[in-house]
Amino acid sequence: MTGSSSSQQTDKTIETTEIHSHSPATAEPESNEQVDRKETAGDERQPKAENQVPSRSKRRGLSLRIKATTTAIAISVLPVLALGGMTYYVSERSSEQQANQAKQSGNPSAADIIYLTFLLKRQLQMGIAIGTGAVALLALAIALWLTNRSLRPVLGAAKTAAETAKLLRREGGETESDLEFSGADELIALKTDLNLLAVQIPDLLKQQNAEGDRTQLLTDITLRVREAQDLDELLTIAVREVRQVLKSDRVLFFRLEPDGNGTIIAESVTPGFPKARGAKIFDPCFKERHIEMYRNGRVRAFDNIYKANLGECYIQLLEQFSVKANLIAPVLKDGQLLGLLIAHQCSAPRAWQQSEITFFSRLATQIGFALDRRLPAEQKAEAEAEEHFMEITLRIRQSLKSADILTTTVQEIRKALQADRVLVYRFEPDWSGTVVAESVLSGLPKALGANIIDPCFKDRHVEQYRNGRVRATDNIYTANLSDCHIELLGRFGVRANLVAPIVQGKELIGLLIAHQCFAPRTWERSEIQLFTKLATQVGFALDQAAVLEEIEQARQELEGALRPRDRAIAAASFGLCIADATQPDYPIVYCNPAFEKMTGYSHSEAIGRNCRFLQGADTEPDAVAQIRRALHEQRECHLVLKNYRKDGSPFWNELTIAPVQNEQGEVTHFIGLQTDITSRRQIASQVQAAAQAVTQTTQDNESAINTLSLEAALQAEKIAEAFNAIQAMASSVREVAFKARQAKRKMEDADRAVRAEDRAMRQTEVGMTGIRETLLKMVRKTEYLDEVSRKITQTMLSLNDFVSQINVLAINVAVEVGRAGDDRESRELMAVAEAVRSLTEQSATATSEIEDLMTEIKTAINEIFAVMKQEAKQLNDETKWVAQSRQKLTQLVAINAQTSDLVEEIAQAAAAHAENFTSVSQLVRESATMADRTSEQSATVANSFAYLLAVAREMGTTAAQLDTE
Ligand SMILES: Cc1cc2nc3c(=O)[nH]c(=O)nc-3n(C[C@H](O)[C@H](O)[C@H](O)COP(=O)(O)O)c2cc1C
The missing domain is CATH 3.30.450.40 (GAF domain)
Structure with missing residues (x-):
């Protein structure tokens, strides 16, 4: 997906383009453009002119101008100088003759004659010299003017001929050094050049014709290119036509992007060679090295890419398209490099002719013009594309x-x-x-x-x-x-x-x-x-x-680092401002919200101003002076001064100003901490006033309290005495009550004893009655028992008869069985009869025993019966005595109860008295206690007052201090 596999070179990707400059240019194009030409050794570029002219390289000598000038000088100046010399000589001679004649005449003295002779000589010499010089100069000027005038056409012709010859030589492939002939006589050069021209003019004419043809071609192609409907067509026509004219294997147009990369957007190629259209070329060096040169019109020609010392990767690139030789010309528009027109020779190296190079370069120029005209449409599309790009970019970068x-x-x-x-x-x-x-x-x-x-x-x-x-x-x-x-x-x-x-x-x-x-x-x-x-x-x-x-992230980190401090400053309850110490008049650069709140000035109103805007009419000048000094000395200061809020209301500002130094120890800022202590001051004065009032009041009441305290103490003493007396009375009354109660208790004991006696008697009486009744019941039951015994005896007798009869029966059974034999049944009956007999025997025994017992019981009952009768009579007598005793006891109990009531009343009365005494003494004691307390409290109050006084005094002092801070 990412172009990651080995052979991922796309059909359109070209990796690099490297173009090197290797040797100095070998030719100069006719136009401004510069042609870099890479030729191979021994490469025959251009057929040389058939009629070679002798080389002028060896021709050396004085130039025509120098020769003519020297001659003119000689002709004009020398005769004048000769004439002047002769005149000088003649005059010298004649002056000497005149001197001799004067000597011989004997008139003037010898000295006069010598002096006269000298003067004459001088005059003569000067006259001759000036005259000769002037004439010589005049002659020289005339000679030079004449020489120059006559030389000008000759030199002009020589120059033209030289330039023409130079061009011809260049066309003929001669080097620059071959053309060197400076210093040669122009006439000789002219002659040579004329010879050259004469020799070359036929070739020139031929070339001229070819040039004419090419110009015509150029015009035709230009016309066709310009007729193209759009850019694509324009370029397609251009590359096709150029390839036809140059008879090269490929011509292409390389469109350059602003970033220095580019794409081959038009191509005409001989069938059989690889196509390059659409290829993108990325060459990091291209931009740096070549764009500027091409922009300056450079044209490059490589006759053989393998001998042109090109970079390896550039050669590889060219090889992809089978290039052996190439020719490159810039396509410019208003000095802007739009692209490159490139011709390739693929079949073999090729020596590009100058005329071809020139033609190629002109055509590139023409394409530039055509593009210039075409471009508005393309520019519009490009502008739209650019706008589109900008829109997307904007959205991305948003x-x-x-x-x-x-x-x-x-x-x-x-x-x-x-x-x-x-x-x-x-x-x-x-x-x-x-x-x-x-x-x-x-x-x-x-x-x-x-x-x-x-x-x-x-x-x-x-x-x-x-x-x-x-x-x-x-x-x-x-x-x-x-x-x-x-x-x-x-x-x-x-x-x-x-x-x-x-x-x-x-x-x-x-x-x-x-x-x-x-x-x-x-x-x-x-x-x-x-x-x-x-x-x-x-x-x-x-x-x-x-x-x-x-x-x-840095901001967050910074914020994280600063946040606690900033928050602390922002949240501080005290005002804080920072002034810039490096600026004149220390303007505020920061103030916290508490400062804004305290002063009423917003951050923006405070920033940039000196803090003195907080001062007003009553601000203490001393305090301000103190600050000024501290700031001047760059030290901390702490004071309280009156400031004014924005609304004009005053407040007491407890101000601390401290300098802040940078790493170099220079004070860069001052920090001011402001605290509004107005309310603290008010409280302080209130406290002071209160303390004063307390002091006064305390002093006023101190003696009264002391008296009160004393009186309370006396009162307490007296109450204590009363209390003791009452206590004594109360205890004697309590004693009476106690004794009365003791008496009462004894009577009660007696009463209880009597009552107990009475109860015992009554119980005895009841018990006797019960016994008597029991005895009677026993007598009756004994009688009944006797009756029952008799009946039992009767029953026993009848039972005895019954048993006897069974016994007889049993004996009969035994007799009968004996008779019957000794079988099994008989044996069983015998056993039964035996058992019955045994039983009857036992019954008879038991019955006689029971009879005996019954007789004994009867006797016993009779005895009991007699005793009980006796007992019952005695009991009756005793019961009567008990009843009488009880009557007497009841009377005693009644009397006892009355006495007890009386004693009780006495005891109660005594108790009541004692109680009264107790409550009175309680009251007295409470009074005493209260008096004690009063006394203590008075003392405490007195002490408190003393303490309060001290505190009040202290407070007064502190408040005074607060006030002055
Ligand atoms: C950081 C800072 C804070 C200050 N805060 C106050 C202030 O709160 N109230 C005040 O009256 N002056 C304050 N001053 C003092 C004044 O700005 C000024 O320096 C002072 O009035 C002395 O200067 P002057 O004599 O030029 O007025 C502060 C100065 C600085 C540097």
């Missing part, structure tokens, strides 16, 4: 977070390209990668999150993508991709893809990839361009986001 940028990117680009999938593939440090953002047509497999590991990617492609390579694959199945790469792309349904690098900072961080899934797709140049530019923008946006994120 997001400030990396994740948002990527999401927006894939969505926007997919929309813009109408692609089936756009994704961002992000590299890991080991060059594997993950799809981190994806926009995909619904129904297609999703690639988001897919992790792709390609071991070859690092070695093969990283560098290329780093250098800005963009790959457009129209059809992955014909793009010569490796099987595993095709398999990978196939997994995501890809048929065509477009891959551009995302570079963040200088790091290749990922790839922007567009997929076409349902069919192959020919990626248009404009699409590739847009895609590439957007990939670049994504890199910028990510870069920006990274910076922002870093800044944000």
